[in-house]
Amino acid sequence: MTPPDAPRKRGRPARAQAGTGPGTRERILAAARAEFAGRGYDQASIRAIARGAGVDPALVHHYFGPKEQIFAAAVEAxxxxxxxxxxxxxxxxxxxxxxxxxxxxxxxxxxxxxxxxxxxxxxxxxxxxxxxxxxxxxxxxxxxxxxxxxxxxxxxxxxxxxxxxxxxxxxxxxxxxxxxxxxxxxxxxxxxxxxxxxxxxxxxx
Amino acid sequence: MTPPDAPRKRGRPARAQAGTGPGTRERILAAARAEFAGRGYDQASIRAIARGAGVDPALVHHYFGPKEQIFAAAVEAxxxxxxxxxxxxxxxxxxxxxxxxxxxxxxxxxxxxxxxxxxxxxxxxxxxxxxxxxxxxxxxxxxxxxxxxxxxxxxxxxxxxxxxxxxxxxxxxxxxxxxxxxxxxxxxxxxxxxxxxxxxxxxxx
CATH class of the missing domain: 1.10.357.10 (Tetracycline Repressor, domain 2)
Structure with a gap:
């Protein structure tokens, strides 16, 4: 179910590189939980989750898909x-x-x-x-x-x-x-x- | 507990006059309940409650006071x-x-x-x-x-x-x-x- 961490590439933007690594999925999940807890499902945004985890919003989508699936993963955790x-x-x-x-x-x-x-x-x-x-x-x-x-x-x-x-x-x-x-x-x-x-x-x- | 409906005055704005009358308090309460139900306590606004009841926001405050007290009245109802x-x-x-x-x-x-x-x-x-x-x-x-x-x-x-x-x-x-x-x-x-x-x-x- 969990996509593997994306391999680092030369020339990738520093911000996206900072977001990869073994703890990335867990960091995104923790940020998602905090965002859902603080603002509720409706108000929660993928952008804010990405900011909380210090990664690019595209990486949040890469790991979890759309908001409903991020929520499902956060609920399960x-x-x-x-x-x-x-x-x-x-x-x-x-x-x-x-x-x-x-x-x-x-x-x-x-x-x-x-x-x-x-x-x-x-x-x-x-x-x-x-x-x-x-x-x-x-x-x-x-x-x-x-x-x-x-x-x-x-x-x-x-x-x-x-x-x-x-x-x-x-x-x-x-x-x-x-x-x-x-x-x-x-x-x-x-x-x-x-x-x-x-x-x-x-x-x- | 319930303030009486304000007496109508000559020259008062038509909008505020439309908001007075025996059913005003109940109309505000119904609008408040819908607003709290739809948007939750944090997001609910007195302006939207007033709009829902077709009255001036000042009238909402006149009847119920600040948001917490409007909520208490809506909860009680x-x-x-x-x-x-x-x-x-x-x-x-x-x-x-x-x-x-x-x-x-x-x-x-x-x-x-x-x-x-x-x-x-x-x-x-x-x-x-x-x-x-x-x-x-x-x-x-x-x-x-x-x-x-x-x-x-x-x-x-x-x-x-x-x-x-x-x-x-x-x-x-x-x-x-x-x-x-x-x-x-x-x-x-x-x-x-x-x-x-x-x-x-x-x-x-």
């Missing part, structure tokens, strides 16, 4: 830690899946390094229909389906989404809207209150 | 139907509160006339910190506190927020992100799956 959820589900006893999943995902939101990219994804997806489509495909295919495949209940994917809804709502109210007392409650208390709902949705217990 | 939730909670038996509350609030999202203003509020609150503050004060004071006061459980407001989180997550995934199969599932099926979680949070059952 920002959302990557959450894609560990199906593995967390599998790694342990069935009667603790709610607690394990809740603790794992809340941990990602508690940590600013993983929270900020998640916030950027959520903000863009709520504000823009194209961004929402990119996000929902990722969530459905990479998160809900692998979780549902591990469940032995009728309507497994719908139930996985109800479990996700409990957690999405907690993340929205605690980290985005910041409603008290939920925003300041101990993480362990939040896990103790949310996990039984997640468990009941996932396993019917 | 858009969110007004949801403020019926504490009444719904009170009107019936305790062992059905989860089902009653879930059915009532899902009904607001199922109906486009109440869904669109709610979507506008959520979009603005997710995208902008000032908008989030206005929204969370409304949610805490007008929704969570009256609900919590009816509950006879420890940490009543925190539990009310966990119940709200289950529903907020369902609304986000079903109506905003539109993840399948949740987005297309029968409302009655969604209520049957979500209500027991809401019930458990609210009453500990």
């Amino acid at each position: 920002g959302f990557a830690p959450a894609l560990g959820a199906p593995g967390v589900l599998a790694a342990g006893g069935r009667d603790q899946v709610g607690e394990r999943l809740t603790r794992f995902l809340l941990g990602l939101w508690e940590n600013p390094a993983t929270r900020e990219p998640l916030l950027a994804v959520v903000r863009s997806a709520v504000a823009n229909e194209t961004a929402a489509r990119v996000f929902r495909e990722l969530v459905a295919v990479r998160l809900m389906r692998p979780v549902a495949e591990q469940l032995d209940v009728p309507d497994a994917q719908l139930r996985a989404e109800l479990a996700a809804a409990q957690l999405v709502g907690v993340f929205m109210l605690r980290y985005v809207i910041k409603v008290e007392p939920l925003a300041s409650a101990d993480a362990s208390r939040v896990i103790a209150l949310a996990a039984p709902s997640v468990q009941r949705h996932l396993t019917g217990q | 858009g969110f007004a139907p949801a403020l019926g939730a504490p009444g719904v909670l009170a009107a019936g038996g305790r062992d059905q509160v989860g089902e009653r509350l879930t059915r009532f609030l899902l009904g607001l999202w199922e109906n486009p006339a109440t869904r669109e203003p709610l979507l506008a509020v959520v979009r603005s609150a997710v995208a902008n910190e000032t908008a989030a503050r206005v929204f969370r004060e409304l949610v805490a004071v007008r929704l969570m506190r009256p609900v919590a006061e009816q509950l006879d459980v420890p940490d009543a407001q925190l539990r009310a927020e966990l119940a709200a989180a289950q529903l907020v997550g369902v609304f986000m995934l079903r109506y905003v992100i539109k993840v399948e199969p949740l987005a297309s599932a029968d409302a009655s099926r969604v209520i049957a799956l979500a209500a027991p979680s809401v019930q458990r949070h609210l009453t500990g059952q």
